Structures are given as C-alpha cells and as structure tokens.
Amino acid sequence: MEKNHYQGLINKYRQYLPVTDKTPVITLNEGNTPLIKADNLAKKIGIKGNVYLKYEGANPTGSFKDRGMTMAVTKAVEDGAKAIICASTGNTSAAAAAYGAKAGVRVFVLIPDGYIALGKLSQAMMYGAEIIAIQGNFDEALEMVIEISKNSPITLVNSVNPYRIEGQKTGAFEIIEALGDAPDYHFIPVGNAGNITAYFKGYEEFYALKKSSHLPKMMGYEAQGAAAIVRGERILHPETIATAIRIGNPASWKQAERARDLSNGTIDCVTDDEIIEAYKLMASTEGILAEPGSAASVAGLIKAHKSGLIKENSTSVCILTGNGLKDPDSAIKYSNAEVKKTKADLHEILKVIDLSEKISR
Ligand SMILES: *Cc1c(COP(=O)(O)O)cnc(C)c1O
Numbered sequence: 001m002e003k004n005h006y007q008g009l010i011n012k013y014r015q016y017l018p019v020t021d022k023t024p025v026i027t028l029n030e031g032n033t034p035l036i037k038a039d040n041l042a043k044k045i046g047i048k049g050n051v052y053l054k055y056e057g058a059n060p061t062g063s064f065k066d067r068g069m070t071m072a073v074t075k076a077v078e079d080g081a082k083a084i085i086c087a088s089t090g091n092t093s094a095a096a097a098a099y100g101a102k103a104g105v106r107v108f109v110l111i112p113d114g115y116i117a118l119g120k121l122s123q124a125m126m127y128g129a130e131i132i133a134i135q136g137n138f139d140e141a142l143e144m145v146i147e148i149s150k151n152s153p154i155t156l157v158n159s160v161n162p163y164r165i166e167g168q169k170t171g172a173f174e175i176i177e178a179l180g181d182a183p184d185y186h187f188i189p190v191g192n193a194g195n196i197t198a199y200f201k202g203y204e205e206f207y208a209l210k211k212s213s214h215l216p217k218m219m220g221y222e223a224q225g226a227a228a229i230v231r232g233e234r235i236l237h238p239e240t241i242a243t244a245i246r247i248g249n250p251a252s253w254k255q256a257e258r259a260r261d262l263s264n265g266t267i268d269c270v271t272d273d274e275i276i277e278a279y280k281l282m283a284s285t286e287g288i289l290a291e292p293g294s295a296a297s298v299a300g301l302i303k304a305h306k307s308g309l310i311k312e313n314s315t316s317v318c319i320l321t322g323n324g325l326k327d328p329d330s331a332i333k334y335s336n337a338e339v340k341k342t343k344a345d346l347h348e349i350l351k352v353i354d355l356s357e358k359i360s361r
Pocket of ligand 1: 063064065091092159189190191192193194195196244245291293294321322323
C-alpha cells in the first residue's frame with residue numbers, strides 16, 4: 001500500500017473501528033472531506049467567531065452516508081452476506097448501491113415513491129440496485145426492511161445497523177484533527193438521528209483519549225414539518241422540501257436526546273423557508289452547493305445566533321451532509337436565477353452584460 005495514498009476511513013482509523021487485519025475492506029476512499037472556513041457566511045449572518053462547513057458532499061457518492069456504508073458493507077461481507085437492504089430518502093440507497101456494487105452483492109432499496117431527489121435515484125439505478133418504490137413514507141419503508149432482514153438472509157444497512165454509526169463517527173475525528181480540538185458548537189441536520197448519534201460518539205471517544213479538551217454542544221435541527229423529537233411525538237405524515245430529513249419517527253431518537261443532554265446542546269427545528277434561505281446563502285456567499293436537507297444545519301446556526309445562543313469568538317462547525325448536485329430541481333426552483341438569452345453576437349452580449357452597472361456583487 002502506498003504510504004501517502006489515502007485509502008478511506010477504515011484504513012485511516014482502523015484502531016478505533018471494529019475491524020481486524022483479516023477484514024476485507026470495501027472502500028471507495030470515502031472520508032477526509034474538506035472543512036471549509038466560511039468567513040463570508042459568518043459575516044453575513046453577523047457572527048463574531050469562526051464558522052466552518054464540513055463538506056460531506058465531497059464523499060464518493062456525494063453524502064456522509066458513505067462513511068457508514070463502508071463499515072456496514074465491509075462487515076456484511078466479512079460475515080458472509082450475499083445481499084443487503086435499506087430504506088432510504090435517497091442518499092442511503094445511493095451509498096448502499098455503490099458499496100454493494102464494489103462488494104459484488106445484491107442490493108435492495110425501498111424508497112418513498114415520488115419523494116426522492118432525481119440525482120439520488122439516478123445513482124441507485126446506475127450502480128445496479130434493485131429499487132422498490134412504495135406508496136408510503138420513509139418510516140413505513142424502514143419498518144418493512146427491518147422485518148424483511150429479520151426473516152431472510154439479507155443484511156440491513158440502515159443506521160440501526162451499529163456499524164453505520166461506527167463509520168460515521170470518523171467525521172468527528174477529522175474535525176478534531178483539523179481544528180486541533182473539538183469545536184464549541186456542532187450543527188447538524190436531524191432526520192433518522194443516526195448522524196448526530198455517530199458524531200457524538202466520535203467526540204466522546206476522542207475526548208476520552210484526551211485528543212480534545214471538551215465536548216462540543218450538539219445542535220441538531222429537524223425540519224419543522226418533521227420535528228418529532230422537538231414535539232415529543234411521532235409525526236405520521238412528515239412534510240418538508242428537505243426530503244433527506246422527511247422522517248417522522250427517528251430510529252435513533254433516544255440517542256439524539258442523550259447527545260443533546262450530555263453536551264448541553266439543543267434539538268430544535270427550522271422551517272422550509274429558513275432552510276431555503278440558508279441553502280441560497282451558502283451557495284452565494286461561499287460557493288458551496290449542498291442539498292436542502294444539509295442546509296438545515298446552517299439554518300440552525302442562523303436561528304441559534306438570532307436567539308443569542310452563540311458566544312463571541314467561539315468556533316462552530318456545520319455539517320453539510322449531502323451534495324447539492326443531487327437535487328438540481330430544487331437548485332433551479334429556488335435560485336430565482338434568470339438565464340439571459342441572446343444572439344451569438346459580441347455587441348448583443350455586451351449589451352446584456354451592461355458595463356454601465358458596477359461590476360461587483
Ligand atoms: C441521511 C441524511 C440526513 C439525515 O441524517 P440522519 O442520520 O438520518 O439524521 C441529512 N442530510 C442528508 C443529505 C442525508 O442524506
């Protein structure tokens with residue numbers, strides 16, 4: 001193995017993960033994602049402190065789900081599995097399909113018909129998953145795949161699979177290594193609540209190893225129309241434009257509350273309008289396109305700042321869970337951008353550019 005060739009998070013963090021030298025690692029070189037300093041965004045929001053965006057859209061299938069999937073599929077293969085199954089709002093199916101293709105196992109994905117972004121569906125199709133769209137939502141799909149995996153030799157790779165959490169906790173390791181310590185605040189979208197659980201586990205483990213001086217406050221944000229944890233009850237018909245977090249009965253509900261309580265953090269919700277505002281702001285101020293579900297973390301940062309929850313000179317990290325290219329429909333719909341059409345004629349083009357207006361943003 002080339003010493004300087006990054007070979008994915010299992011190889012990087014194997015001493016903290018449930019693998020041995022004999023484990024057949026299934027990797028697409030996931031992890032090691034950019035932690036981008038977002039000074040323009042911080043200034044625009046009015047935050048006097050450091051804001052970083054952890055761009056998980058840079059993973060091989062474009063979302064953080066790859067971190068969990070490399071572990072889940074690796075362990076499934078180690079245990080002799082020939083097939084895997086998941087319920088998905090889109091990104092889990094894309095990741096399962098890709099890692100399943102790499103491993104050479106059959107992949108079954110259950111998705112809510114009509115509620116998954118185009119890019120995600122196209123990924124599952126190209127990677128060769130067997131796709132089943134149900135007339136129901138994610139929560140119903142999850143109940144069914146749990147039932148199927150109990151009664152047949154198909155391994156469940158949703159985040160109720162503990163290996164998913166193990167892989168995903170490495171995001172916290174990367175943040176601590178990049179910053180030299182844990183941040184003060186960790187903002188994250190909450191759907192099924194596996195990721196907030198995983199990050200907190202990672203922070204707890206590195207804190208116990210004295211690699212950080214404190215735990216960050218875990219700041220989780222559900223979409224208002226799917227805010228089961230905030231409201232304290234299962235939502236039967238969750239609704240939000242952020243389809244990745246359109247989940248009304250989070251599987252890791254209790255663990256998310258534990259992360260909130262032990263870190264003195266919060267689990268709150270943001271409206272679709274707040275999500276869209278954050279989605280556009282990130283793109284226009286930082287040049288970062290993340291999907292609407294991801295924007296819930298930045299919407300949460302804005303909301304927390306307005307409520308005076310962010311101390312001056314503190315460090316906040318927002319997890320941008322998925323790549324904005326997965327959902328071009330939302331990008332086109334909410335950008336309000338106008339495409340100016342003209343003849344292929346220099347004079348006409350210069351008229352459109354209109355140099356009499358000042359050239360700056
Ligand atoms: C899966 C997903 C989430 C939600 O993560 P959970 O672990 O289910 O809370 C958020 N954003 C994106 C883009 C996702 O794919």
